[in-house]
Structures are given as structure tokens and as C-alpha cells.
Amino acid sequence: MASLKPKNASGAVLLSKLTKDVFIKNISEARAAEGDIEHFCxxxxxxxxxxxxxxxxKNSKGIIYLMSRDCRVEDNWAVLYSQKLALQNKLPLHICVLTKEFNCLYPTKRHLHFALEGFKEIQKECEVKKIGFHFLKANVKDFVKIVEDNQIGAVVLDFDPLKKPVEWRNYLKDNLDKNVALIEVDAHNIVPAWLASEKQEVMAKTIRPKITKQLPEYLTGFPEVCKHNYQGKLDTDKKLKNVDDVYDFYKPLYDVEIVKWAKPGAEGAYNTLLSFMQERLQYYGISSNDPSKNHTSNLSPWIRFGHIAAQRVALEVKSVEKNCKEQVDKYLEELIVRRELAENYCFYNSNYDNINGAAEWARKTLLDHKSDKRVYTYTRDQFEKALTHDEMWNAATLQLVQEGKIHGYMRMYWCKKILEWTKTPEEAIEIGLWLNDTFSLDGTCPNGFVGVMWSICCVHDQGWGEREIFGKIRFMVDYSLKRKFNMEAYCARFGRSIGKTSAKKGVKRKAK
Structure with a gap:
């Protein structure tokens, strides 16, 4: 195992002295330096x-940005483009959220709470910026009528490669007035997904040079969203007075408890980014793979909910590369190349959530070994309650249930064991995705789908030595974990002292 002492220790000391006030001030000054949004290129x-x-x-009365994925005001290319378009045409700008489409976005109380707390920050920011913010008790069908009734000239959408958001986009394309401009902005990726590659990439090494080549053009600063000069009402009876009003009619599919370690919203995201740069970045790539240590960024929930831009994270981390370049390079590889590889997979492969999304060789090897004898098999309920024979697997599941996350290295082991302990690879994918999407704060996103598909179907991986059940799919074993890491400490944290109590809780199904 690599030494835990960073090679750039002096740089780490400098980072530890970075204060929150200076950090936020630097970001604000960087936005101001980019210039006026109306004249920004x-x-x-x-x-x-x-x-x-x-x-x-002609006679348009407003611009709408339909917010669904990138839920923030600053550092949001969709907001910036919408405002620029509105200012150039001297029109009001409205940000709308469709709460009747929340099922696929926020399937649990855990997800809904995280999202709503973020929306409260957005509402306050919009009040300051004089931008209309509307929480609507509406779906995409209702939204079409709202656009027509208010003579909206353009609707700006978040790019999202997943099936349901693509359905929304296609519905609006087919049903909005043909004179209404419908525009999709990729504010989630640094290099827009359709430009990063024109096809599904095989693995990181094939997409890396394509993204790296384009970073000088796209890894740029953001101008600041300005106070909007043109005001106007959005007339509809679908408005909710308060963000919390959504609780009166929307009940999530699963009653999963909220987590307390992660404060939702942009402020929580900045705090986490700062603490990462101060305390953990110096260890990235050295001991960030060790489950018993907290040396990861912890930023995935805020990126998934759109509370912080991956591009902002990249800019801030890159700004300190002279202090710990090796660690910065390793983190940016994960944040940019690996994350956008997942976006690429879901963008070009509609079977990102089932065995048909695997390469032909991987699908064949899994099906060839489908009838192999399993020593252990468990039901979804047993998996959910961490009732397997493997204490390390149980600990990972308990971490997922309690914290809404699994350490990245453990998630690979965790998911591969689901393949080993289920009757078929199809069932393994279904259970792996259900557990991840139900409990993980960064579930229901391309990274989550690819994490499961990599583990079970070798997506973005290569074939390995053939064995029972797995065929040529990469295999992971418990004794290797124990040899590399302090798994006693990891299991003691999640699987012993509080594991038994938490394991029995599970989730409460929504009453039919």
C-alpha cells in the first residue's frame, strides 16, 4: 500500500489555511471578472x-428556464443563457419547477428533503436577483398550457440523458407551439455530452483524449447572474406559495430517513468542497481508496442534485494544483473523464439499466454462466436488511442505509457480490440499481447506473480469467480487501455497534 504521507506536504499546509470567507470571496471575484452577462460571449x-x-x-412576454437537473442559480449555463436571451429581448425571466414529475427524480423522502432544501436557497437567490421562481403543481402536459397562456417565447431545458427527462423533452418538442423556441443546455458536463464524443465510448482511455483536447475551450469561468431588469407575472393557478407545500400532495415512493451529515444546497456544497481542499485533497489517490478512511471528496450528492457545478469544483481544485499536482490530476480524472464517460454511456445507450446495455461478449459470458450453482442466494429484502453471511458486505449496506452513500471502492465489491449471490445477472442488476437508487443520495444518475453496470456487466472494462457465475467479468474477493485495508475498523463503524439496529429498519413501502 502507498505511503500515507503526501508528496506535497507543504502545499497541503497552505491549503489548510484557506478560510471560508476567502474561498467564497475568490469565487465571487472570479465571476465578476468574467464581465456582464448581457455582453458575455x-x-x-x-x-x-x-x-x-x-x-x-413576436409579442413574446417572457422566457422560461425549466429547472430539473442543475438546481442552482450561479455557475449554471442554462440560467446564464436564459437570462442573456431575456435581457437581449427585454423580457422577464421565469425559473419553473414541475413538482408532479418528482417520482423519477426524488423517489424517497431522503432525496426529496435534499432537493427541497436546495430549492429554498434558489428561491431566496431569485428574489434578490429579481428573477421569477415558480414551484408548480404541474406535469409536462400542464406546462404546455402555462407556456401558451403566458405567451412565452422560449423554453430552456436542462440536458439529462436519462429516459424520463428525454421523454419530457420529446413531449415538449411535439406539443409546444411551433413558434416557441425549445433549447437544451448542458450545464451538467464541462464538455457538452454531444461534443465530448459522437458515439458510445468503450472505456476511459478512448474518451480521455477527446475530452482533454476540448478542455481549453470549455473549462472556463462563469460570469455572475445579474439582477434582472425586466419584471412580469406568470399567470397560472398551479403555483405553490411555498416550497414546503409540495409535502401536502407529493408522497415519495419510499420512506427513507434523511441524512444529517450532508447539508443540502449550494452553501453545503461549498462547505464540503472547501473541507475537501483543506483536509482530504492531499490524500487523493494515496489513501482515497481505503474504506476505513474519509479521504474522498464527498461531493457526489451535491453534483447529482445540481447544487454545485462539476465545472466549479474543477476550477477550484485546479487552482491549487501547484500545491499538490499529483492529487489534483487524479481527482480531475475522476471528476471529469470518468464522470463524463458515464454521461456518454447513458446518452448513447438506452439500455443503460439492463443486461442488453452490456457489450456482446459480456452479455454472452453472463448468460453462459447463468445456470451455475450459487453457494449463497439472497432475496432483495435480505440484501436491503444486510442479512448476508459477509460482514464487510453488510457493513457497506449499512453505510448506504445510514449515510446515503457507500465508499467508492466498497461499492464495487458490494455490487459484484450481488451478482454472485442472486439467481441471475438480470436479477442482480435490478436489485443493485434498486438499492443504489433508493438509499444513495447520488442514485438515479448516470454515475449510479454505470457503477452497477461496470460491476455486473463489465461496462467500460475488459474480459478477465473465466470462473463460475462471473464468466469473464472482473471478480473481487474478501481476503483481498482485508489484505489491503483495515476492514476491521470499517466493519466496526457500520456493521457491529449500530448495524443490527439499523439493518432491521429497511424502508416503509408507500401505501397503495
Missing amino acids: FNKSRLRVVSKTDDLK
């Missing part, structure tokens, strides 16, 4: 025109 390759026209119709 927006890179239009970040957007795609979905409708037949991108011209605003």
Missing part, C-alpha cells in the same frame, strides 16, 4: 435547439 455549442426555430415569436 456565451459559447452556443453548449446548447442544442430542439425545436424547428430558435427565434422568439
